[in-house]
Amino acid sequence: MRLFIPVTPMGAVRMTGRGKWVSPTAQKYLDYKTAVAWEAKQQAKLEVPISNPIIITEITFVMPIPSSGYVERIEGGKRKRRRVNPGEYHIGKPDIDNLFKGVTDSLSGIVWEDDRLICEVGRQRKIYGEQPRIEIEIEEVSA
DSSP: OEEEEOSOOOOOOOOOTTHHHHOHHHHHHHHHHHHHHHHHHHHHOOSSOBOSOEEEEEEEEEEEOOTTSEEEEEETTEEEEEEOOTTSBOOSSSOHHHHHHHHHHHHBTTTBSOGGGEEEEEEEEEEEESSOEEEEEEEEOOO
């Protein structure tokens, strides 16, 4: 199964019981998870979530190119600006593990019963692109 989720990828955030109601970042993250889940539900069209082991063969996070077209980096103690091209690796925040966590949590109960069913992960990429999105390829393993 291959899903193309047209949202700007967002990393998982820490939430306390009270924090998810008062923190704007937590609210934004909850809205993001809802958008990812809704889009996945439209594309997957599963009657029941997968309950067998799962392999995520590939997941690509396409991050937006800054409106200026440039990113700043510190190299050798000096700030440098450089132009960003589509397909180039994104090395800024959020970290790829937080992006992965945000997606797997979002798809729990929609595509798979629980993210504990993910037993293998193949290629993970975080790149710049014109159209921010998440591309994920999922393979169900027979029990």
